[in-house]
Amino acid sequence: MKISELAETLQLELLTEPDYDDREITGCYIGDLLSWVMGRAKPQDVWITVMSNVNIVAVASLADAACVVVSEDVPIEDAVLQKANMQDVVILRSPLPSYELGLRVHEAAGI
Amino acid sequence: MHKYYKIDGKDFSIAGEASSDFKTVLKKLGTPAEIVRKVAIAMYEAEINTVIHGxxxxxxxxIEKDKIVITFRDQGPGIADISLAMQEGYSTANDKIRELGFGAGMGLPNIQKYADDMSIETEVGKGTTVVLSINL
Structure with a gap:
């Protein structure tokens, strides 16, 4: 499943620019401790987190996550989104808690 | 080919920029994606350690013929007990650092996991040098 299809199915709010690289999603990782995510998430994972500081951009980019989904409608500063746009990191948001989001990703994408 | 980076110890918002820049360099050189990822993760962890602890x-x-060698040097407090620092989950990071999502005690273990070789030279009160290499 592509990022755009997941976003539409789960009604995710796209926070970064719309002309993103619509990558294929092959897995999902939920976590808020950055080094844990860095070491355990796999390339092309959807990364679900409540963490919203600027360091999520570097982690998503370097771990090669397909996109970041911020759960529970956590606010994100513009500076974080600007940096994400510069580094081609896609950030989406949902009002759902991380666990429910993970379930929805599983149902929608079969992963 | 060499790249040199100054690592700022105060500004967390730019922590990871050296790793991001070097990742871009490797991608432009056509380095295989899995190697780029290994370098990026190991280098980021070492960079964050240099910011937080150093x-x-x-x-x-x-970038050498058969491997990539990355050296981080700091004049920080040094590591008192390396075997303890290598344990997953052990961290001396303070609460402020933990609130940012760091301090999970996974930095050095992640470097060891993703780098093909890693060495640490440290002296309490003088600083730490971490050298990691990834085979091409």
Whole structure:
């Protein structure tokens, strides 16, 4: 499943620019401790987190996550989104808690 | 080919920029994606350690014929017990650092996991040098 299809199915709010690289999603990782995510998430994972500081951009980019989904409608500063746009990191948001989001990703994408 | 980076010890918002820049360099050179990812993860962890624990420092990243060698140097407090620091989950990071999502005690274990070789030279009160290499 592509990022755009997941976003539409789960009604995710796209926070970064719309002309993103619509990558294929092959897995999902939920976590808020950055080094844990860095070491355990796999390339092309959807990364679900409540963490919203600027360091999520570097982690998503370097771990090669397909996109970041911020759960529970956590606010994100513009500076974080600007940096994400510069580094081609896609950030989406949902009002759902991380666990429910993970379930929805599983149902929608079969992963 | 060498790249040199100054690592700022105060500004967390730019922590990871050396790793991001070097990742871009490797991608432009056509380095295989899995190697780029290994370098990016190991280098980021070492960079964050330099920011958090070393109070900043410097980094030299070299692309050699058969491997990539990255050296981080700081003049921070040094590591008192390396075997303890290597344990997953052990961290001396303070609460402020933990609130940012760091301090999970996974930095050095992640470097060891993703780098093909890693060495640490440290002296309490003088600083730490971490050298990691990834085979091409």
């Amino acid at each position: 109070g900043g420092g410097e980094c030299d990243a070299a």
